[in-house]
Amino acid sequence: MHISEGYLSGPVLLSGAALTAIGTAVGLKRLDYDQIAQGGILASAFFVASLVHVPIGPSNAHLIMNGIIGLLLGWAAFPVILVALLLQAVFFQFGGITTLGVNGLIMAGPAVIVAYVFGPWIGRSGWVGTAAAFASGAGAIALAAIVMAASLFFTDEKFMAVAGTAIVVHLPIMGIEGVITAFCVGFLKKVKPEMLSG
Amino acid sequence: MEEVFAEGSSAVHRTDPALRVVAATAYSFTVALMDSLTGVLAALIFSILLVIVARLPAGPLFRRLTAAGGLLLLLWLVLPWSYPGDALLRFGPLTLSRQGVWIALIITCKTLTILMGFVVLVASMHLSTLGHTLHRIGVPSKLVQLLLLAYRYIFVIEHEYQRLSRAAKIRNFRPTTNLHTYQTYAYMVGMLFVRATERARRVHQAMRCRGFNGRFHSLDSYAPTPWNFVLAIAMALVIALLAYLEHLG
Numbered sequence: 001m002h003i004s005e006g007y008l009s010g011p012v013l014l015s016g017a018a019l020t021a022i023g024t025a026v027g028l029k030r031l032d033y034d035q036i037a038q039g040g041i042l043a044s045a046f047f048v049a050s051l052v053h054v055p056i057g058p059s060n061a062h063l064i065m066n067g068i069i070g071l072l073l074g075w076a077a078f079p080v081i082l083v084a085l086l087l088q089a090v091f092f093q094f095g096g097i098t099t100l101g102v103n104g105l106i107m108a109g110p111a112v113i114v115a116y117v118f119g120p121w122i123g124r125s126g127w128v129g130t131a132a133a134f135a136s137g138a139g140a141i142a143l144a145a146i147v148m149a150a151s152l153f154f155t156d157e158k159f160m161a162v163a164g165t166a167i168v169v170h171l172p173i174m175g176i177e178g179v180i181t182a183f184c185v186g187f188l189k190k191v192k193p194e195m196l197s198g
Numbered sequence: 199m200e201e202v203f204a205e206g207s208s209a210v211h212r213t214d215p216a217l218r219v220v221a222a223t224a225y226s227f228t229v230a231l232m233d234s235l236t237g238v239l240a241a242l243i244f245s246i247l248l249v250i251v252a253r254l255p256a257g258p259l260f261r262r263l264t265a266a267g268g269l270l271l272l273l274w275l276v277l278p279w280s281y282p283g284d285a286l287l288r289f290g291p292l293t294l295s296r297q298g299v300w301i302a303l304i305i306t307c308k309t310l311t312i313l314m315g316f317v318v319l320v321a322s323m324h325l326s327t328l329g330h331t332l333h334r335i336g337v338p339s340k341l342v343q344l345l346l347l348a349y350r351y352i353f354v355i356e357h358e359y360q361r362l363s364r365a366a367k368i369r370n371f372r373p374t375t376n377l378h379t380y381q382t383y384a385y386m387v388g389m390l391f392v393r394a395t396e397r398a399r400r401v402h403q404a405m406r407c408r409g410f411n412g413r414f415h416s417l418d419s420y421a422p423t424p425w426n427f428v429l430a431i432a433m434a435l436v437i438a439l440l441a442y443l444e445h446l447g
Contacts, residue, residue, distance in 0.1 A: 005308065005309055006308030007273075007308075007309070010230070013227075024341065037398040038402070040346070040350075040351065041347060041394045041401065042398070044348045045355050045390050045394035047348065047352050048355045049387050052387065054383050057375050079344055080344065080348075087348060090201075091199055091201070093265065093317060094265075096226060096312055096313065098230040158282055180383060180387070183384030184388040188388050188392070191392055
């Protein structure tokens, strides 16, 4: 989920860049040199996961998975997602230099928020843990769509309809990300539970 | 997944990468902040000139531009019909507004202009070069190392995903819209994260063995060329001209 170059106004671009810079600074501070390899390779996994297309009815959507990155990395999600976005910009020209900050905020801000709100419940067994995992996946997409819509709205209040469309388009993706995150967290709990304790 | 634009021997490819990154940043922000159509069209022409000077392969460039087209199409479908302004055309309850068309046109030109500028100036270098260049111009070294490691391993992780995907296909996995499909994809992605973590542990140990102390060293060097000077002057002049056109309105 990203906004291309040329859509947003200067103040929105700068606010996005400033908030992402703060998030990235906090994330880098918490990521010590022993975790650099972990962060870098998870950034590649996040990048590859975003190339996976899942069917929805006659169409399909690519995975986003920012919720689970938040659960796995906490604040370090900011630098890791930023790096993945830079790779996407260079390889596919999705987004670019001026929107890097806003796009970082769209993806990583929600990741950190769901980690704080639902993270403590993830370890529970039974339906509480599953519901928390679903909420992390779906919530991260919902918040991302809201930040994206807000950045359009603050650029020009008359972009309201475009911002609304952006939210509606992401409703089915919310459901799918929730379901996939719930299964994925269940899988990690069985296979490598220590990954989720971070 | 290939760096199709990085191979080349044009004047642009030979200029100092740090200069290219700085120029791309200044140029992108200048164009992003413009609102006048004259200025944006002038920038579009300059971007096309850059593409010609850099002799980029036309096919891949065209595919990248059409990829940006998806979002632009959505914009054209919604914005001109919802933006308040003078009516240009009426279709029953729908009204096409002149201001809406105008803004959609400016956004389209800006997207294409910045995209072409970025491809010429930044996508024209390998990611390893970009990483070391970012370090040279003051980006925090941890962030640069994350970028270099992520770049190194996307191909490996992509390969892992292909293996998982092939294994699923052999077991007759046919994706449709149902819970089983989503569960299977979730487990594949989960396995991808597990393997990424396992690999990271081994990579970290290997880095420790080789005395990693928080720095990657680069063997790249760029000989000074007169093109550095040409590019720097050209970019500065164009940015000044664009600012002037914007000032005129």
